[in-house]
Amino acid sequence: MLEVDIRKDFGKFKLNVSFSADRGITGLLGASGCGKSMTLKCVAGIVTPDAGRIVLDGRVLFDSGKRVDLSPQERRVGYLFQNYALFPNMTVAQNIAAGVRGRDRARREAMVADMVKSFYLEDLERKYPRQLSGGQQQRVALARILASEPHALLLDEPFSALDSYLRWQVELELGELLSPFPGPVLFVTHSRDEVYRMCENVCVLDHGRSQPEQDVHTLFDSPATVSSCLLTGCKNLSRAVPGPDGRVACTDWGVSLDPGRDIPEGTTHVGVRSHYLRPVEAPGENTIPCTVERVIDDVFSTVVLLSTPGGGEGYSRLRLELPKEAWAALSSRDSLCLQIRPEDLLLLKD
Amino acid sequence: MLEVDIRKDFGKFKLNVSFSADRGITGLLGASGCGKSMTLKCVAGIVTPDAGRIVLDGRVLFDSGKRVDLSPQERRVGYLFQNYALFPNMTVAQNIAAGVRGRDRARREAMVADMVKSFYLEDLERKYPRQLSGGQQQRVALARILASEPHALLLDEPFSALDSYLRWQVELELGELLSPFPGPVLFVTHSRDEVYRMCENVCVLDHGRSQPEQDVHTLFDSPATVSSCLLTGCKNLSRAVPGPDGRVACTDWGVSLDPGRDIPEGTTHVGVRSHYLRPVEAPGENTIPCTVERVIDDVFSTVVLLSTPGGGEGYSRLRLELPKEAWAALSSRDSLCLQIRPEDLLLLKD
Amino acid sequence: GQPSGGDTTTPSPSAPVVSPSAAPTPDAEPVELIVFAAASMTETLNEIAKKYQEVAPNVTLVYNFDSSGTLKTQIQEGADCDLFISAAQKQMNQLDSSRDADGGNAEGLDFVLQGTRVNLVENKVVLVAPEGNPAGVAAFDDAATDKVKLIALGNSDVPVGQYSEEIFTNLGVWDQLNADRKITFGTNVKEVTSQVAAAAVDCGVIYATDAFSAIANGDRMEIVTEAPEGSHKQVVYPAAVLNVTKHEAEAKAFLEYLQSDACSAVFQSVGFSIPG
Amino acid sequence: MDWFPLYNSLRIALISTVFTFFLGIFAAWCVAKLPSGLKGLLDCVLTLPLVLPPTVVGFFLLKLLGPKGPVGQLITAWWDTKLTMTWQASILAVTIVTFPLMYRTVRGAFESFDKNLLYAGKTLGRSNAWVFWRVLMPGCRQGLMAGTVLAFARGLGEYGATSMVSGYTPGRTATISTTVYQLWREGNDALAYQWVGVNLLISFAVLLAINLLERREKTVKWPAGSPEV
């Protein structure tokens, strides 16, 4: 169990993060520059927060009140850097050996052999990092970290340095290699897909501030804020004003919709995923009459951009994604009525 | 019409590229380090090839035989750099003005005003590049290039510097802004999705060598080589040996399949897209009996990893992608029979 | 061993003390004698060193030629030195404990080995010009006229500079020269000689002996005139063994030898005279 | 206290810094464009004055510029004047000695400059001169300034070569460093200390300036486009 509650002021940028992570993978999701790496650095002891507390399995790593600030060496937190940070002057075997704690030579060698085996690095032992592919580098980095027997793992965008062809494969591998790890794992990314596939819980960061951590499915099914909605890949958003009749006026779309439930206090936007817009024949309850602006043929689906009664620019535009056959089967392809089921309408705070 | 046929030797890396691009967007697709940027640089006149010929609309830009080598200024080729290369010491307006050819001040101002308007930069005129978001920077860079009235456009991974949230939006914009451009556009990327959505033709580069350019749909529907198959995102590949009976023995998958057509000379691999594997109830023609190894819940689909009769490692493994409901509806979810329609089996050369 | 090391002779534990007239003792202990001497003695002392090889083969002479003032400072800062030959009494007085503050030893230094100080040679001060005398200077007074734009003198810690100052002061033009910013100050007499020979200046004031040696060496300069009678103190070169020496006997022996007739001839050949 | 040495040192350093500035930029620009083999050789030649004893530089200059030297004779023949033993000669000596500092700093700035910006200018149809003056120069501003200030500071303190080619004429060619040497020779410690103090002050101020420049340069290099998304 890793509990983090820290604050640090960088002048223009202020970090204020608080979350806890249990055994298993917890995602840290956020836009570029929102403070994800900085949070990991604070946990690892590379950056010292101004105030707050970091506790790992009951061990206090940092406590500004009690003036506790363990060194990175004492924290026993493994950090997988964005670019892996392998020592370029050491071979694969030496890199892994660098992770083994203690001076016992035999133990070190045994550990290295062990890691080399479990990370399928047998043929690479004598190679230097620059001779490895991105995926191999990542395996070495992970082997090195696990050799140091950390109590928690921090992974900083482990796939960002990889080619898109390699990503999928490395992601699979990482998942398998991490599953036996007994401690909490923090996984930083700005890819909603990676979070969805790899994590159980997720904590969204926005301009240095953390939002309450939540279950991945909760986040994707009903994001609470505009930023987390955008992060989960939802591209249809409209400013919204709750009306007295229990409906919301969607000012950008120029329509008023029925959310089918109570509108929470502070709702400022509504959203709907491209997949959940359903073309219907005739106007009806919760439909938006749209004009087709542009049709984009994507690899496995058809993406349609539509202008709403609110206009055809920026947030007034809707994006509909359909299987190719469904699009081809539509009777009218110039103007469409799109229906939103009340439960698919996301109610968001700013 | 842009015709490129160049060779350059960098020692370990050898560039040997030949393709032609008509009006409209032509994609240059290839893995990292395969020579995409280098090709553009040769066309723009930044790097001089060892040998070959570059012709734009009948104008010879480079010809090693006739010793023609126009300067970048004379080539009139607009180059959108990977990081936009805006002049950091100039405002948006000054950056665009830098693109206007000739010394006529009035004309320059008119052109800048014009560009500012068509690229929606009205509020940004006096800002400096560092004060702009990635998408805005790209718009300025494009405005600047178009102000120089180029006869061809080269776009080097125009979205790579962008956050994933911004990408979609910028891609849309770019498509709209480019549609009136009358000359050939080369579009470099390593994203198959971008190529599919934006380009009409595509030329695949592999370790510095170009493959014959082809229609995007041809490439995606029936890639001819292993590398272009991988580039289009196909993840199921097996080594293959054509048999005397018109069937192919898929050595990695441990089965023999019927391609339903003549097997081209030199076929070494077969492939099948994750979407085109169909679970069936019982073994039959062109089916592979598989055991489920791992199920990954993706955002809008379920990904299933299966071991084949050939084994459960590396290329022997199959990846099946199904709509979530389809997966849930399956009767047996431990072992599956997967059928491949003959026309979905890709026959590939190395 | 240091490359400058001279003849090697087998060291003997019982080396007899060498006297100048004594016959060469082949098995005497090799000794390196460091002599700090005014730059104007460069040529003569180098010639004497060759002769002394035969007199005392075990003694290797190491010379340091510079302005007497620089040498005095180096001695004062702790340089290893056995024998000091200054181009003026001033620098020797500054190191001589038998002189009080009024006698020239303001800093209270004690380096001279008492009883060894002698007046070795005497020199004359001359005005020199580059070959052909392009500025057409004829006398010391001309320095103050428009003929001379730049004159090279030794600086105030160089004896020849002090004599020059004395001469021009007596001629009543010193302040004029300074006010006109005409003087470039060299760090020793050899630098002044070089500047005149290179025609970098219109004229310069050096010793007769330096002018003689330079011309003999092929430097293109000419002697214009000697300093007027009585315009400066006698140019006497005192010499003394220093009390920091580790080779007192050899140093004394060499100083003795410098006063021998053989050496006097060498000195006189370039224009030194032997004080009475 | 006669302030001439300070004035003289300042004017020599300033004027030679102007020369060094343009020569250094020009040399860095030329070297950057050369093929790699020649580049290394020329680079060595241009850095030589940094590691050569100043006395060797002075010796060379005197042999070249002295009234008997080839250049010196030309000058005398044409303009009936001479260059050595004047304060102007120090400008030359100081320019040569400080040149490598400017050259190397500018070369470093040029090398770390994003070449794509230059290429962008060219593909936009702008002349090489425009690209040089409007893109490269402003982009390397901090490096240019740091190199200039470093050269100036070093020029202020040059001793060996200066003293050989200009001699020491109070009120004409005396600089701070030759004055300190002279005062020390004369045993005038009190005044020597004063000049040392002046020198320390100036040098320290100059270094502080470089330091601030370097710091500014670093803070500017912020990842572009990441904020304000």
Place this chain on the structure above:
Amino acid sequence: MDWFPLYNSLRIALISTVFTFFLGIFAAWCVAKLPSGLKGLLDCVLTLPLVLPPTVVGFFLLKLLGPKGPVGQLITAWWDTKLTMTWQASILAVTIVTFPLMYRTVRGAFESFDKNLLYAGKTLGRSNAWVFWRVLMPGCRQGLMAGTVLAFARGLGEYGATSMVSGYTPGRTATISTTVYQLWREGNDALAYQWVGVNLLISFAVLLAINLLERREKTVKWPAGSPEV
């Protein structure tokens, strides 16, 4: 030709380079860890000898180490020996004058070193010393070597401070640069030219070495992981 000045210059440069090497690294390491305000100040102090006239450095050293100076008296009292006017004194002078070259080059190498590698070592549980010697030092190898060679070359040519603290005693404290000066004053051009030639040769060789080092360093920085995918 008496080769002693070459021998003496070499030994002084070599020994002082050893000192400069460790001092430079140590200083760069300390400065890198300081808070930014203090850092700037200390950086100025440590760079000072680069821009100070060598005669000022020599003057300071004499005042400090001379038989009347505070340090000099201590030395005489304890070991009954003296430091000035010996060739050993040159080591000190040369160390001080060349120190900033080493310090600045190493600082540059440290600053451009990927900090994440250091942090990686620490989070793996390795001691700071291990990280310093096994990660930082090998990673900055090229910078260290370039700085060392530069300091060595500069040390070989130092004149002002050396001539003040060691004087010029042939066969004892004479260095190449003081010899050239002395030969020039004596008008012995033939021999002066020979020494100048020797000096040029050595300096050029040293610069070529730096150049090759710098080139090697550049070619090593290839984008990691992009080939062999």
